[in-house]
Amino acid sequence: MGGRLAIGLVAISYAAILFIGAFEDRREAIADAIGLGDMALVAVLAAVLWLLCILRPVPAAQAHASINETLHVAGKWIAIFALIFMVCFILLQVFMRYALNDAPNWTEEAARFGMLWMTGLMAPIAYRHGGFVAIDMLERALSERLAAILSLALLFMSFAVLLVMWDKGLNNHVDSLSGRGCSSTLRWPFGIEIGKCRAKFSNYYQYMALWVGINLLILVAVELILRQGLKLVGRDAGLPELGDEDVGSAS
Structure with a gap:
């Protein structure tokens, strides 16, 4: 598979x-x-x-890397704006509560909406670039090859957990009575009415945040598994390096 062909097939x-x-x-x-x-x-x-992907690991890993990089650029900017809005809503609530002794009831849910999307979009970026907390004492004590095998086993375990979360997140949260419900405080601006909730904001848009994050995490997990497998057999030389100066390590 050529580079663009592999990317297109994986994305489709x-x-x-x-x-x-x-x-x-x-x-x-x-x-x-x-x-x-x-x-x-x-x-x-x-x-x-x-x-x-396992049968053609090199083009598959390159395709996943390209797709993840593209999605993460967009996700990072959306997460930045979600964080800005979340902070603004929280500050508005605090100011109104202390200045006027009455804060708008929608600010708390709006801030939570921003926090959910920020988390769902930034978690895959942190996972891909090693930004999560890591306890690596055992890995450092092992030889390089055994450490690589241990890392691959841990990646497979994480991948299995993500698959369960994909199922439960979709069927028990997004596609559920709560997920199909309507917000108690958030309303569409300017009298806009959309769907069965009409003027109210659908909970679906909040519940989707973390499920979208799970999908992005699965894409990252597949890439990392392919990378680690190729590293074990010495075929990872052509893969783009992972590293992002904007994501700090938490090891």
């Missing part, structure tokens, strides 16, 4: 999986037609993609 494959898996009626209709459970269908589609 993930888009197709989300197009089917993120909508209950769509995945159930296809699953019933072929005699599978709805989430089993999503698992099969994802497994086929990842098997192909």
